[in-house]
Amino acid sequence: MSDSSSSTRDELRAARLEKVQQLQAIAMNPYAYKWEVSHHTAELQDKYKDIAAGEEVEDHVSIAGRILARRVFGKLAFFSLQDETGTIQLYLDKKLINAGMPDFEGAFNHLKKLTDVGDIIGVKGIIKRTEKGELSVKVSEFAMLTKSLLPLPDKWHGLTDIEKRYRQRYVDLIINPAVRETFRCRAKITAAIRRYLEDKDFLEIETPVLQGEAGGAEARPFITHHNTLDMPLYLRIATELHLKRLVVGGFERVFEMGRIFRNEGVSTKHNPEFTSIEVYQAYGDYHDMMDLTEDLIRTLAKDIIGTVKLPYGEAIVDVGSAWRRETMQNLVKDATGVDFLAFDDFDTAVKAAEDAGVGVPEKVNSIGQLLNEAFEQKVEETLIQPTFVTEYPVEVSPLAKPHRDKPGLTERFELFVVGRELANGFSELTDPIDQRERLEAQAAKKAAGDVEACDVDEDFVTALEYGMPPTVGLGIGIDRLVMLLTNSESIRDVIAFPLLKTQNKSQSEDE
Template sequence: MEDLSVVMRERIQKAEALEQEGVTLYPNGYEVPHHIKDLVEASQGRSAQELEAAQSVSYTIAGRIIAIRSFGKSIFMHLVDADGKLQLYLQQNHLGKELYALAKKLDIGDIVRVSGPLFLTRTEELTLAVKGLVLLNKNLRPLPEKYHGLKDVEVRYRQRYVDLIVNEDVRETFRKRARIVQTIREFLSVRGFLEVETPMMQAVPGGATAKPFKTHHNALDMDLYLRIAPELYLKRLLVGGFERVFELNRNFRNEGISTQHNPEFTMVEFYQAYATYQDLMTLTEELFVAVAEAVNGGSLQVEYQGQVIDLTPPWKRYSLMDAVVELGRVPRSSLEDPKEIVQVAKSLGVPVERFEGHGKLLTKIFDEVVEPQLTQPTFISHYPLEVSPLSRKNDADPTVTDRFELFMVGREMANAFSELNDPRDQRERFSAQLEARRAGDEEAHYMDDDYLRALEYGMPPAAGEGIGIDRMVMLFTDSPSIRDVILFPHLRPEKKI
């Protein structure tokens, strides 16, 4: 591509020349009554003769010029707005000398307002015969060469505004994301869940095992943490008498960045009194089906990176131990023995920390040998107590909890459990987490005395769940990286040239 600084200098000079001619480069106050989709709908099923007979009907649209072809006394352009693309036909006889002279000075990337009737070309392309033209925004920085030239992935993420201009499929990804979020809200609302908002800055981070971001409030002279999960506040609302609540918002975790992780991400968390984790399995299946019907053309077959994912319920279910034995092909006897499981972990290349007990090692072995295999929707339940500080103990086996995680395409999609509502047990678990933190586990849960006080007032038996919205959007948009579904993902600092 031609030196960008040279092209920009030329455009700036052109802009200055237009101003000297009395053209306002950045006007405001012009109404735009139509969108391109309105014109497409208005012309649907109409012949060239019918459109020709309706030349008295004028439409006014606005958008960005993405292509220009000049033919002496006529110009063809393509214009895009939020909803589509349309061809424009500009001719001096229609516009007059002054506006046609302006049209000849327009560049790809300029934003214009045009008006006129519709017609069909000889190739039957719907076209607007431009009879009115206003420049709304003069572009100073050229779009990538040949319009679809933005291929560098990092540049696409860093300059998302350009990515959205030049890639219609990217715009469609974020339209679909909006429909997914709307569907989730409607799904929960019609089932009696109340949408609420809880603090994003917390004095005590909790609700998940993760390393938080830390900040300081000057007026209160106290440290605060960006929340890693809204869980403990949502459960306080169950104590307060709300029986079904949900929140759809951001969480922040000071962890690594990868194709599956962004330090700032979106989740929906919901809690239901008088329900169990098994009830939420059914609810989760229903939720994914509702989303598929809304954004996947009604089909429960979703294609993701060359694999067909079947969302038809019921989904497969394993306990974590059974999954490691049956799918990971690790002998049960080796997993049940505290000494042998350490050797199993080391043989698989799983790092073993001194503060990690049997339950954490079993979970890490699962992550290594089973999780990548879980392509089709699969519930994994009965997580060890050690890695589930907020989950209710299983009545039949108190070493595990009434908890499940949902996996698809080899990654976790959701986490849920029957809630621990015994304040005495919860205090003991927090104390154990505190000891793990002192031993070096930076992701161990913090002690939250106010939450314990809330439990002492009494929380009804309940179940709760968190679903990662970004990963759900990845699934339904066939996106390989979480950065593809976050408008402005976090990146390393831009290198200065």
């Protein structure tokens, strides 16, 4: 913001502060305690949609909301009032308001002079459709509920600075009804997911956010410290290991939806703090969980969005048809012409990968890891329609059960839509000896400098030694799912308050 713009805003704020004093001088509290609301604007728009132009209905209503626009014509004024559900016009007649508020001499003049765009007011009146066809509340009484000290962005240009929209989400919500609708839709989605699972006898149980060992995924954790116990703790990177402890304890169907914390980069697809749901079902395998995942997302699309053909960017994602299920091996072979699992020699496989245009990072030291790298580089972004990618290498699946027929692979799937991973699931590893060996391999990677590898969670291994039934698990990124269902380009568009770099004082003042 330029110096002149900042100066103008300061002048406007000072003028509004003066109006606060003027309101107090006439015994009208600029920051009221309560207002009885009888209707919301959307309810009025629907209920009275059929009344004719020029008609009045002697139904008394009481509404409240924020002034978005003001037009004043001497003895008559028109305001646009917005509440959570929409907008409606206020028809403000001097004679009617002055008669309806005899205790406030010159009430109409106070309304004209002491209100501004952005103020929150309450009004009472009857319903009228103007001669021009605008449904209105014909006001007989008003009250200042909250005096706004800062002006809203220009209504024609809106809040267009993307960074400022995320940083001042409250203003974004005021100005952009579509943003409010996105978060309303998100709330409906999460509620519907819980209903869906509860109807299938899944029980939601909360697990710790602060953990002694960060496990259940390959991710760099946030580290904190408990002062009284004098011990380091991690913010959870997954809910998996505690939920599986519950399965060991006898719960056959459990889930948890909650915040996950991973100390990683920020992009349109990643936020260090995000929401996921993990689901565990005893006596099932990964085929069962693919069926559940497909049915869940299709149900959400039908019930919340109203269609199984979801627009996303330039694509139309069809979640109504049967979803493709294909192995990682075959997808990579189709994309590169290389069948990596046919190689016995790692160096030969590396050369084939490089010849196919696959970059091979130093950390890749097995054919399984090489196959996964080729998939991420050559296949992942091409999967626009819902696709279950199956049979992941054991090297990149430390918690998944070995494939019953294919050595070196696991019974794992990931769901990809519009080139992004949306869900991850697998038949859970229940062999405590095998699990310890894989966790020890992870610990060795961590000791060698891999910040995303985890240590051995001894208590989790102990739990497995008591015996966990055959179990299948699923994790879904709620933010990415909401992105898909609401056609949102960035993860920050579906997180109300995404993590942003702290501004210094001068940057904040420039805004």
